[in-house]
Amino acid sequence: MPDTGLSDEQEALRRAVAEFARDVVAPVAARHDEERSFPYEVVAGMAAMGLFGLPFPQEYGGMGGDLFSLCLAIEELARVDSSVAITLEAGCSLGAMPIYRFGSEEQRQRWLPMLCAGEALGAFGLTEPEAGSDAGGTRTTAVLVNGEWVVNGSKAFITNSGTDITRLVTVTARTGGSVGVGGRDREISTIVIPVPSPGLTVEPAYSKVGWHASDTHPLSLSDVRVPAENLLGERSRGYANFLAILAEGRIAISALAVGLAQGCVDESITYAKARSAFGRPIAANQAISFKIAEMEARTHVARTAYYDAAARALTGRPFAKEAAIAKLVSSTAAVDNARDATQIHGGYGFMNEYPVARHWRDSKILEIGEGTSEIQKMLIARHLGL
Template identity: 40%
Template sequence: MNLEPSDEQRAAQRLAEDFVAREVAPYAAEWDRAESVDRSLVRRLGETGFLGLTLPEEYGGSGGDHLTYCMVLEELGRGDSAVRGIVSVTLGLVAKTVADRGDEEQKRRWLPGLASGELLGCFALTEPGTGSDAGNLTTRAVRRGGGGGDGGEYVVDGTKTFITNGTWADVILLFARTGGEPGHRGVTAFLVPADTPGISRRTLHGKLGLRGQATAEIAFEGVRVPASARLGPEGKGFSVAMAALAKGRMSVAAGCVGIARAALDAAVRYAGEREQFGGVIARHQLVQELLTDIAVDTDAARLLTWRVADLVDRGRPFATESSKAKLFASEAAVRAAGNALQVFGGYGYIDEYPVAKLLRDARVMTLYEGTSQIQKLVIGRALTGVSAF
């Protein structure tokens, strides 16, 4: 693995850095207080090419490799994790899954709009009673007519929760139980237009962090879905979800590197300005220790994330490495934001300064797309060959 990014990768990173400085950073605190990112930002993300990264150009994508993708996601995470999450879900979880698993008609229908920002996607896996235990979801899709193949339709009933982009999405990547088999064997994936009759959506307010994201509860009541909307074979949806999450954890890790970088930048700047005991606090060794810990965590998290991107681009297995990157980077982001707050002292505890938001945003990274404990189970299972579930 060459650790020196190419000129093209650096150019994409600079483009993202400029975009964040112009379109994101000046408004991040305002969006956090309002609990909503400016919806028009999605189209601008598409126009810049960020929503089409790694997608085939024949379907409206902007191409590029996964290291470029991670570098861009790091910059977005540095500016506002809520914006990074919008991209991670609609591109990383939904559009990439359609590109990998969809048939030609599904690719033509959904990918151009998702890549341009005209459409937005959400990933509807989590349920009120099944978070980490995703294999035992209870939303049901009952087959009606058509026999086998693509004929007939499914009728969906159930509820999903904590769905990023849920109230904004135009297409829902839905996971529902279609068979009587227990656990993951009865789960099927579908691409469902969000305006299908019987779907109702409610925004969840009062979150600790990532307030700018449109996080939702989605209810399905007698929703009729044609069999042609099925993504992959019936009963194979759990593998679709796990493959998407393996790449999604790379996205989360990249965003966590961005949080840690933002914490380091803010803490170094403040330490060079704040005077106590006759000089700036950057002179004090214990403050330097806090800054050093953030810097080391940031670099280590970035290298773990880049290793995943390299494996993906070379077509090598990457799921365990993705769990390692997500585990370390998410916990590192929490440590980095906490250390930065310590540098700021009491001023870090108010939202006039950026570190309180960084800490709130970082905390959820250890929870979604698989908690830290789930990542440890995944890694332990890979090390021992013994199932953790």
């Protein structure tokens, strides 16, 4: 692998996660994908390594790392299994990070130690059946009654929401009675709901195209009651806080996409050297070698983009545009590489026994989740004054 420019500590982390991915994740990835089962034993291994606590301070049970450290781990995991990578990404970026960024000290002390230890998973309930990209159109409501929030509504496509170790879901809800044009609320807040809670129903898991070993459910909330102090951050700041969380999350998703793209390169090189046609390895054909070269170039550009966005975030510089660029470029690279890797494998690429088939199925969601490609283009355009 080329010089990464990483510090010794970062390179040690990357190598450790790469070894874990190769020795622990890869051997069971196909089975969990086929069975659509959550890989509890793999999650336990990640927890033992401290991966769920990577970007959090040691005072809350974290590893004292940062966003970039988390991204390095996510990338290496995604090279072999995107389901495992998204479990870590969502657990940190969406489950624990809102608590750390916006929670009270009491909320941090209550939730972060178990989340950082990987003993529990948190979920973030933003998307709704009719409020995806238009998150401001949230219809879930929360009314304060006698010192309790009474929450009603539904959420869709919520990652890590139905595992045996899920312990909380933070939901966005309308906490004011004033609704603006097109049903867009003028007051959206975030509220932490422990799991289980009376009235919170985790609906059956989705039948998905990919990410089969990732836990994803719709949620129904019917008169769910939680204490008033379960409000996360300031009332009415839920939408703004969500946007801040999502900007960082886009960098982490970019790392995941880069990992998948690199995994496609890895598998294609191995296959092209081993597979012979017309008396020689297919790697000797420029049609194949040039395609792999293009795949590597896409991956390199996408990695550079997320490295840049992460560096900006960590040094306090504006990074929203760069995060959108990284998300757009890396998700496109992942989809393109997965398509090309499948083509290089020929008929075998269409067989689920080969990892590229799983990469192909797992790649498409990267152009949709945590902001569609169209949303990324809109954000970039806005930053350009268009």
